Amino acid sequence: MKQTPYQLLEKRFERVQVLKSITHLLRWDAEVLMPPGSADHRAQQLTLLDTECTAILRSKKTSRLMQHAEASVAGLSGWQQANVREMRRHWQVANIMPKRLTNSLHRACTKAEVVWRRAHQEKNFRLLAPHLEKVVELVREKAHLLSSILSCTPYDALLDEYDPGNTTAELDFVLQRLAAELPGIIQHAIEKQSAFPPIEIHTPISKRKQKDLGRFLMKRMGFQFNKGRLDESLHPFTEGTAEDLRITSMFSEHDFMSGLMGILHETGHAMYDFGLPAEWFFQPVGRDRGMVVHECQALLLEMAVGRSRAFMRFSAPCVQKIFGVNGKAWEADNLYRLATRVHPGFIRMDADEVTYPLHILIRYELEKKIVAGNLRVRDLPAAWNERFKQLFGEFPPDAAQGCLQDSHWPQGYFGYFPTYALGVIMAAQLFASIRQAQPGVMDEIAEGNFAALFNWLEANIYRHGARYSRTELLRQATGETLNPARYLDYLREKYLEEN
């Protein structure tokens, strides 16, 4: 039987998906165990795979099939229609950007990232400035191109790439609310916590034991080791698909809590990927619904679940047994205090869950201005320090603890930072709905039973893949759109009211 344009399109996107799954493995390998001298060759391999994907999406045949499939979309199922919509998104990204711009941007970012490492080490923004200027110039060109197709502002076009449908309007509404209320919450939380400071833990814990604990907890949460792994790398990350999913964490013998929280964060990402609709595995509609939803899953597991009294009640005995330790410092109550300590600082990556969004706010405001052409790269350090002082009360002591601390901008990721803040807020909303729908969920977690939690997420988030917009997905799951009030309620309950 002759295949329909839609069916032929599905085959092409299946090839793209398999090629992308290969890039996941190549990237994982590069971070975890590739010999250092193989980096250039690895870049060549990744570039070729990217070129092959783009070639499929840019071919005339694909464009013709897209048009035919869209013309007869009425005869397709709901999932198929959503798939055509997502195909169009992928098609647009591959087709709008001229090859010249893609290549220039890739080269500029590769160079800027290398220079950033040195600039960061030497705390010298001037080293990076000319390279970052080049990146910004090309990102702005890309943003203008995308904005003309998507009929939105250039910065909104960048936001859309990481979180489809995300807009400055929504972000301004959400983040201004946080900017107004968080400083007060932070101050009160610090005062409250100062009455019961946690016992510091200085016992060194071997990496092997930390990994054993991680694997034990991951198994309890349902991580499928038959199709996944836990390894070590410089920064925690998740790479792969439900067919081969690999998470990493960093392990420091003197700070097991960071490694553990890294594992929970990445396990949140992994459970989402494992739970995506298997029957749509190879299709765009079967992928995740963007980076806000993905970060939301990670933060929900790390922050709301992992940094909870219930989770610590379950995990403290496991920690004691696997690490071979005991005493008051290792009891659930103290581990909870350690994991929820509010401590404003200069570094985003070390921030607690209350101060975290303020770090994002700074980056959001500045990158919006940069993309709009209202802030020059050379003026970035002064603008950063000024705004940091307003929000945190202090100037960063140097650029490495200021605007040089993240590699996102040198890597060209403008529009990415806001996904962290929206992820935090969405996580609080989901957490409220889960507790309402499954009132016993935290008691079960205290007993090491995560079924209620993940069943709810599976039914309300995971299995929908990219079928709905992020806003619609959230509405169906919680009955409301993005709402910072839930997050503020969650913080108040956890940090100001509870004992």
Place this chain on the structure above:
Amino acid sequence: MKQTPYQLLEKRFERVQVLKSITHLLRWDAEVLMPPGSADHRAQQLTLLDTECTAILRSKKTSRLMQHAEASVAGLSGWQQANVREMRRHWQVANIMPKRLTNSLHRACTKAEVVWRRAHQEKNFRLLAPHLEKVVELVREKAHLLSSILSCTPYDALLDEYDPGNTTAELDFVLQRLAAELPGIIQHAIEKQSAFPPIEIHTPISKRKQKDLGRFLMKRMGFQFNKGRLDESLHPFTEGTAEDLRITSMFSEHDFMSGLMGILHETGHAMYDFGLPAEWFFQPVGRDRGMVVHECQALLLEMAVGRSRAFMRFSAPCVQKIFGVNGKAWEADNLYRLATRVHPGFIRMDADEVTYPLHILIRYELEKKIVAGNLRVRDLPAAWNERFKQLFGEFPPDAAQGCLQDSHWPQGYFGYFPTYALGVIMAAQLFASIRQAQPGVMDEIAEGNFAALFNWLEANIYRHGARYSRTELLRQATGETLNPARYLDYLREKYLEEN
């Protein structure tokens, strides 16, 4: 400036080479650390990469460019001309086989290999027979197709795939000579060795220490860890290219010698890959000169160098230090006796360097008959046992120690076994030439200095890539063609004359 057909062809083959380098990593990962449930998805990834390579080679554009380049070959350099010849080889393999046949063969082999594992475990050839029959049927179809293009017999066409230019005529000449002389050498060697049996070693050695020893020796030999790794797998193998080369060995706590010899064998493969001409890295002419030359490099390092008194003089103190052992059993003389013990047995993989070629002889005779249609699959076990009895004096006790012991045939590798035997012979010839050209080479190795050895190999073998035929390469390096007499001389000197 407009590019010539030859230059455009080079670009296409560069893409093929990068895609192939990705398959190396995927295969390495599958054997070393892939989660077990990801096997089907990995097969899908490998199939897609293979399809992409074949599509490049089967495109009309490539065929046209091939013709144009061949028409103007006179204007090219010697290397370029050789490259065009090798391109044609790759092009032929991709273009002769109809897709249907490639796919059927791939499916049949995948299935037969799975069944082989069970049949091997249950020592039951009947389980495998129908699946092996299917494989044989398709291999014969492939052989006939290839033979019509190459103008040779079907079996010679299969030989050519693994070792370009290899023929039954040469193999018959070589192997008949070995069949006539080896049994006598084996008998004398056993008698001679029985007067000085080695001290058995039963001390368990941790895998970590065995890897430490392996890495130490590899570094001394010049293995570039900046672009390579050593890991553990079920069977030793080498995968990758000079840009990212990964070898594995198997490590048993009660048999460090197997693991060490595995490392030397794979390091021999690796040094060849590292030494191939870098300026031709992406082109067919820059690859190795087939499996005989590759096995020759591995066997030269494992057998002639590794199982020598000189190597044991150097490595015994390293072994003692890294393993933390001492005593007579760990001295050079005893390690040498252990590594050179002649012990006829049923299993090829466990064979010593003297009996090894007889194992190959059996397989060569039988597979030649199978491909010619003169031996039915169902009659294979009887034919195997009969021939084994003639050569070794005993019947194998069961099929797992008989014709079920290797996975090559179920995997469709007919014509591959002979490369092992020719590799052994070529290694003896190279070894004789090295010792003649560099009379101090073994004394230097006894001091841990491998420069003379590898410099000679680099100059005479590695750097030529696939520029010359295997026969011409050997002739340039040693002044003669394949000559079993050198191998027999080598064995007589080592096993019958030396003390």
